[in-house]
Amino acid sequence: MKRGEATFGTWLTLPDPVAARLLAASGFDWITVELEHTPTTFETAALSYAMIAAGGCVPLARVPINSFENIKRVLDTGAWGVIVPMVNSRAEAEAVVMASRFPPVGRRSVGGQLNAANFGTDQATYRREANEQILVIVMIEHVDAVANAEEIITTPGIDAIFIGPNDLLNSMGQMPAFESNDPQFTDAINRVRDLCKKHQVPVGIHVISPESARRRAEEGFQFIALGSDAGFMLGRAHEITQALGLAKNTGATAKY
Numbered sequence: 412m413k414r415g416e417a418t419f420g421t422w423l424t425l426p427d428p429v430a431a432r433l434l435a436a437s438g439f440d441w442i443t444v445e446l447e448h449t450p451t452t453f454e455t456a457a458l459s460y461a462m463i464a465a466g467g468c469v470p471l472a473r474v475p476i477n478s479f480e481n482i483k484r485v486l487d488t489g490a491w492g493v494i495v496p497m498v499n500s501r502a503e504a505e506a507v508v509m510a511s512r513f514p515p516v517g518r519r520s521v522g523g524q525l526n527a528a529n530f531g532t533d534q535a536t537y538r539r540e541a542n543e544q545i546l547v548i549v550m551i552e553h554v555d556a557v558a559n560a561e562e563i564i565t566t567p568g569i570d571a572i573f574i575g576p577n578d579l580l581n582s583m584g585q586m587p588a589f590e591s592n593d594p595q596f597t598d599a600i601n602r603v604r605d606l607c608k609k610h611q612v613p614v615g616i617h618v619i620s621p622e623s624a625r626r627r628a629e630e631g632f633q634f635i636a637l638g639s640d641a642g643f644m645l646g647r648a649h650e651i652t653q654a655l656g657l658a659k660n661t662g663a664t665a666k667y
Contacts, residue, residue, distance in 0.1 A: 412571060412613040417628035420471070422617075422639035423459060426451040431459035434640055435466025443471040443636065446485070447496055453484050457525055460489035464529045471546065477503055479518075482510035487523035491530070492546025494573055499555040501562035508568030511547045513538060516568055546570050548615070548634065552578035557599045564603075564612050571613040571634050574603055589619040604631055 412418060420441035423431050426449060434442055442463050444456045451459075456472060463470035472490040474481035482493050495507045509517045527537035530544070547568060551560060552575030564572055576596075577587035583595055591597070600616070607614035608631060615634025618624050619642075624635050638646075652658040 412633045415633070417633050417635060419624060419628075419635050419637060420469075421637050421643075422473075423463075424449050424451075424639045424641045426455045428455065428458040428462045430640055431470075432462035432466055435463045435468040439468060439637075441469035441471055441492075443473050443494060444485075444490070445473050445639070446481075447473050447475045453488060456485065456490075457488035460485075460491075460529055461525070464489070464491070469546075470529065471548075477507060479506075479510040482507065483519060486511065486519070486541075486545060487526055489525040489529035491544070492548065492570075494548045494550060496550045496575065497552060497556075497578070498549035498563060499553050500559050501566055504549050504563045504566035504569055507547060507549055508566065511545060512542050512568055516542050548573050550575050551603055552576075553582040554579070554599070555582075557602060560603050561606050561610075564606050564610050569612065571615060572603060572607055573615040573634055573636075574600060574617070576600075576617060589617060590623065 418440040420439045420443060421434065422443050422445050423434060424445045431442065444459045445451065446456055460470035469491050470489065471492045471494060472485035473494040473496060474485055477495050477498060485493055493511055498504050498507060510519060511517060513519045521538060527534045530537055548571045549563060549569055550573045551557060551563065556563060576589050579599060580591055580596055581587045585593060604614050613633040615636065616627055616632050617636040618627055619638055621637065624637050627635050649658060
């Protein structure tokens with residue numbers, strides 16, 4: 412991303428380190444372990460980070476909420492970076508930096524063994540280099556965040572911005588979706604992207620198809636999330652059951 416290139420990853424929503432290991436071998440640049448909207452525990456997440464790193468992929472974590480405890484625990488247990496949801500102001504972005512960075516930049520405390528192990532290094536080296544190596548991303552996914560976008564984007568210590576389209580549309584009183592032609596939505600997306608370009612901060616977004624991913628990359632997005640493990644599984648399963656004439660209701664995932 413520092414070179415201005417696009418990266419592509421996905422979301423791990425199944426609370427299973429085996430799924431993490433298999434997905435890590437698929438060729439994505441990074442995989443985000445989802446702790447905000449899943450039953451995944453910190454222990455399962457820690458095992459998943461290790462599996463992803465062992466598979467030659469970058470393990471990231473989306474924490475449930477912006478707090479010192481959440482951010483510290485995912486970094487101490489081996490995530491290479493953190494994605495923090497619903498950051499709506501500069502003060503909230505500054506709180507993310509304080510929790511993510513060791514002094515003198517932030518107030519992250521020292522502890523754990525898995526963090527250094529997942530980087531393949533020792534604790535002294537990890538502590539010395541973590542402030543430069545850990546990826547810190549905050550999410551703009553609310554109309555309030557769009558209004559405060561420039562203050563959030565220019566917060567020292569923030570490496571990238573990630574747009575959550577579903578919650579952004581929800582905050583506009585609209586049906587959540589990955590894509591929308593609504594002017595309020597497209598204007599918000601363009602505003603955040605243009606401000607990130609102005610301040611040379613990488614920007615990302617979640618999409619649902621390879622075609623959308625390529626289009627967003629052409630528009631200048633660099634941290635592009637494509638679907639999720641559960642979405643891939645269900646999507647392919649639906650294709651198969653429909654081809655066999657077994658799918659009675661395409662809106663349902665399964666009857667068992």
